[in-house]
Structure formats: structure tokens, C-alpha cells
Amino acid sequence: GAVVSQHPSRVICKSGTSVKIECRSLDFQATTMFWYRQFPKKSLMLMATSNEGSKATYEQGVEKDKFLINHASLTLSTLTVTSAHPEDSSFYICSARDLRGEQYFGPGTRLTVT
Amino acid sequence: DAKTTQPPSMDCAEGRAANLPCNHSTISGNEYVYWYRQIHSQGPQYIIHGLKNNETNEMASLIITEDRKSSTLILPHATLRDTAVYYCIVRVAGGNAGNMLTFGGGTRLMVKP
Numbered sequence: 001g002a003v004v005s006q007h008p009s010r011v012i013c014k015s016g017t018s019v020k021i022e023c024r025s026l027d028f029q030a031t032t033m034f035w036y037r038q039f040p041k042k043s044l045m046l047m048a049t050s051n052e053g054s055k056a057t058y059e060q061g062v063e064k065d066k067f068l069i070n071h072a073s074l075t076l077s078t079l080t081v082t083s084a085h086p087e088d089s090s091f092y093i094c095s096a097r098d099l100r101g102e103q104y105f106g107p108g109t110r111l112t113v114t
Numbered sequence: 115d116a117k118t119t120q121p122p123s124m125d126c127a128e129g130r131a132a133n134l135p136c137n138h139s140t141i142s143g144n145e146y147v148y149w150y151r152q153i154h155s156q157g158p159q160y161i162i163h164g165l166k167n168n169e170t171n172e173m174a175s176l177i178i179t180e181d182r183k184s185s186t187l188i189l190p191h192a193t194l195r196d197t198a199v200y201y202c203i204v205r206v207a208g209g210n211a212g213n214m215l216t217f218g219g220g221t222r223l224m225v226k227p
Contacts, residue, residue, distance in 0.1 A: 004157075034214050043201075044158070044217040093157050095215070101207055103215050105150075105157035 002028050004096050006106035013084055013113055020080045021109045023094030029074040030096035034103070035067075038091040050077045084113045117141070118202045123222040126196075132189040134221050136202030139183040146207050147178060148215065149187045151198040158201065158217075161187065192225045199223070 003026040013019050023033055031052050036044040048058045048069050056069035066088075068080040077096075081088055093108045119137040126132040138147065148163040162169055162176045164185075169176045175188040189196055201220040 006157075032214075036217075043199075043219055044152075046214060046216065049214060091155070095157075097214075102160075104160070107157045108155065110155070 002026075002096075002098060002102070002104040004094065004104045004106040006092075006094055006109050008109060009107060010110040011112070013111070015085050015113055016083055018080055018082045019084055019111060020078055021092055021094075021111075023077045023079070023096065023106055025075045025096040025098075025104070028096070028098045030077075030098060031074060032097040033071060033077040034095040034097070035069060035077075035079050036093045036095065038093060038108075044093060047079075081111065084111070086113045089113045117204050117216070118218050120200075120202055120219065120221045122219060123224070125224050125226055126189075126192045128194060128225055128227050129191055132192040132196065132223060132225070134187040134189075134200050134202075134223065135184065136187070137184045138202070138204045141182050141204050142206075144206050145204045147176065147182075147185050148203045148205060149174070149176065150201045150203065150215070150217075151196075152201070152220070153195075153198045161200075163207075192223075194225050194227065197223060197225045 005024045007022045033050040035047045038044045047062045048056045050056045050069045050071040052071045058064045071077040089112050094106045095103045097103050146163050149161040150158040152158045164176045178185045199220040199222050
């Protein structure tokens, strides 16, 4: 099946710094990628939809200037958490959609902001 | 608005069948029923999906009622590694913008020895 990777798998950063998370579709092209956030014992919440070559579409309540998304190629999308704070600590999961419309998920990135 | 309703948790004995129900009474004619599961600290894993016919693969079986208002995911012989949160999602298939997967609360299945 289709494979989606994320890097890093876990990261610890200090408050005020920025962190970049990469999402790659390894064996298929993804014109659309999605970024989700998940807090402990909660379900996945969609943050934004990332379209290759255009600006991301953010869900209500998600700050676009804080969560910068870049989808520069058909196999790579990045999420940058700018000026991270402890409340940004969460599990971030990306998903890539193939040309048939099926979505495949990455393994997730656990961000801890100290 | 939640499009599916699932029990928050279920227990199952190891080796027995796990039957996970899902209600989707407002499902549209062009919407499929998808099942994903999420093992702790991992990304969601695709299990199975169907439109109106029952489906079976190496992981599970999906039984959809004739009126399509509910479905049941069946794990025929649950193992401890099947302990996870199982999500039932309805969505239109295809590559159209806007038909992303939206997750509800899911069912936390605990398989016990």
C-alpha cells in the first residue's frame, strides 16, 4: 500500500523557537495533503488542507501565521510551528491523498515544547 | 456535525470476534463507509471501506445494513495487537476537494487475554 513518512517522529524544543515537520508521500504523488493535530485521549482534528503549488486552507480557529504550511512538490508538505509554546505540544499527523482520492496517513510527530 | 455515532469503548476477549457498530443514519447515496484504526501513538491505519455490499479483506469484514444507516466492523479473531481506537467515517470517494476524512470520537477497543 501507499506509504507516507513524517520527520521527525518526535521533537522537543524550547518555548519561542520554531519547529518544522516534513510529510512525504514515498510512492505516489499527492496533490493534496492534510495536517491533523491530536491531543491526548482525543480524536484527530483537521488543521489545514495543503494543495501543491497554492496556499493552504486552514480550519476555523487555526492560526495560519503560527502554523505555516508549504506544499512545494507533489511528494512533500511541511508544517512549521512558529514561536512554539507549551500549549502547542501535541501529536501532529499528516495525510496524503492520491489521485484516486484515497487518504494515507503518516506515523505522526510528537512535539513537546518546554 | 457528527455524521457517525459509535460506542466510546468496548472490550473483547482474545481469540473471539470483535463486532464494532456504527450508526450513520444521515448517510448520502454517494457516501462510502470507511473504517480506520489508530494504535496508541501511531497514525491511523486504513482497514476497509464499502458502499452498500458487504466487504471482506485480510484484516476485517464490513457488514452494511440494507438501508445503509448502520454498519458493523468485524475482526474475526481479535488479538492483543488489535487493541486500538476504531474510527467509522462516511465520505464521498474520489479526489474531489473537500472530501477529506473527518474523525469522530471512535470506539476504543480493548482486547483482553
